[in-house]
Amino acid sequence: MSSAAPKLLLALALASGSLATPALAQAPTREISAAVEGVMPQVVAWRRDFHQHPELGFAETRTAAAVAEHLRSLGLEVRTEVGKTGVVGILRGGRPGRTVALRADMDALPVLEATGLPFASTATGTYQGQTVPVAHACGHDAHLAMLLGAATVLAGMREDLAGTVVFIFQPAEEGAPPGEPLGGAALMIAEGVLKDPAPEAIFGLHVVPGVPGTIFYRPQGFMAASDRVDIVIHGRQTHGAWPWKGIDVIAVTGQVIQTINTLTARTIDPTTTPTVFTIATLDAGVRYNIIPDQATLSGTLRTFDTAQRDDLVRRAEAAVDHVAAAYGATADFSIRQNAALVYNDEGLSAWLAPVLEEAAGTGKVNAATPPTTVAEDFSYFQREIPGVFYHLGASPDGVDPATSAPNHSPQFDVNEKVLVVGVRAHVFSALRFLER
Incomplete structure (x- = not known):
């Protein structure tokens, strides 16, 4: 569809008087949907x-280069290396108006893919000094493609746009790599991604297990704040047959994990503020009959209440120290935030529901879904400007979402039928915001 189609229909409507007020002067839904359908083969590719x-x-050097090249081909103003590998595309409409931002993340995970797809990843990368398999096990490949599709459609309507759309392609959503002080969203913000032009609002989405093509989110706290926790236990090495001659960090580690699990389960009311504290890695020892002098643990803390989080961290650190001291060991406890609470602006959330229904279809949007303990650094954008982040169901056809492979799983895949819904959601949320 050419960019002239919406313009022509709008002109005819105005001439006939069928659009009596500026509030009704909206780009036609059917024509926009047709434009989206036209870009879908490229989105899938x-x-x-x-x-x-x-x-x-x-x-994400190859990824960023491909994104920047396409945005330039659309005639957008393109900024690269915003937050190391981040890319920003700025679409200035033919008429003055508001500014809105749309965001997608670009990074993959150190996961060995097991989907069996004909285009499955065989790539490797360097993580924590080691060569690891790399895969898009969280769906960021789909996010990239959907936002590029939306940019293509909106660029085709440039003359009719009253305002500016900022397309943010963000690196390192999965957290700052070791040695980096900031993750992708925080670094892009520090380097001015929300300035010149300054968006008044921002929208983003994430594919997750769910009924294909449905959209769900909630106002206020939607996705948990995420902290990385690191614990190092120091003991004294000894022969495995003489544990009393050393300080057994393996035994201490087992007690530390049990203490953290019990502390969370028995002191936090899960019905009011969901809280998850997981120890996920343990590195200790090199030989079966030697008790090592050090054990390193790492994990994640997910919370929805800042005061409660701070109190739990204080008590957990004290408990770990006490457990270590009981065995004659010592412990180093450190915590670092990976993502803040995803907090959806209430007014914007209410306004967005019918817009998303326009994109997904009647009855396919749930704007009152329960909170989820997974996290997203989109939250840092929301700390600066009002925003709404929502989920797009992408389970395979005929598979119960409760049993489909979750994000970060080696088997995680995206149902490509839902990509068109995501592109429409991006396009309509930007357009309708500019038309408000």
Whole structure:
């Protein structure tokens, strides 16, 4: 569809008097949907290409180059290396108006893919000094493709746009790599991504297990704040047959994990503020009959209440110290935030529901879904400007979402039928915001 179609229909409507007030002067839904359908073969091709060539956080050089090249081909103003590998595309409409931002993330994970897809990843990368397999096991390949599709459609309507759309392609959503002080969203913000032009609002989405093509979110706290926790236990090495001659960090580690699990389960009311504290890695020892002198643990803390989080951290650190001291060991406890609470602006959330229904279809939007303990650094954008982040169901056809492979799983895949819904959601949320 050419960009002239919406303009022509709008002119005819105005001439006939069928659009009596400026509030009704909206781009036609049917014509926009047709434009979206027109770009879908390219969207699917992008998704498969990005999927086959994943890159870890702050190493998304091939990905960023492809994104920038396409945005330039659309005639957008393009800024690269915003937050190391981040890309920003600025679409200035033919008429003055408001400014809105749309965001997608670009990074992959150190996961060995097991989907069996013909375009499955065989890529590797460097993570924590080691060569690891890399895969788009969280769906960021789909996010990239959908936002590029939306940029293509909106660029085709440039003359009719009253305002500006900022397309943010963000690196390192999965957290700052070791040695980096900031993750992707925080670094892009520090380097001015929300300035010149300054968006009044921002929207983003994430594919997750769910009924294909449905959209769900909630106002206020939607996705948990995420902290990385690191614990190092120091003991004294000894022969495995003489544990009393050393200080057994393996025994201490087992007690530390049990203490953290019990502390969370028995002191936090899960019905009021969902809280998850998980120890996920343990590194200790090199030989079966030697008790090592050090054990390193790492994990994640997910919370929805800042005061409660601070109190739990204080008590957990004290408990770990006490457990270690009981065995004659010592412990180093450190915590670092990966993502703040995803907090959807209430007014914007209410306004967005019918817009998303326009994109997904009647009855396919749930704007009152329960909170989820997964996290997203989109939250840092929301700390600066009002925003709404929502989920797009992408389970395979005929598969119960409760049993479909979750994000970060080696088997995680995206149902490509839902990509068109995501592109429409991006396009309509930007357009309708500019038309408000």
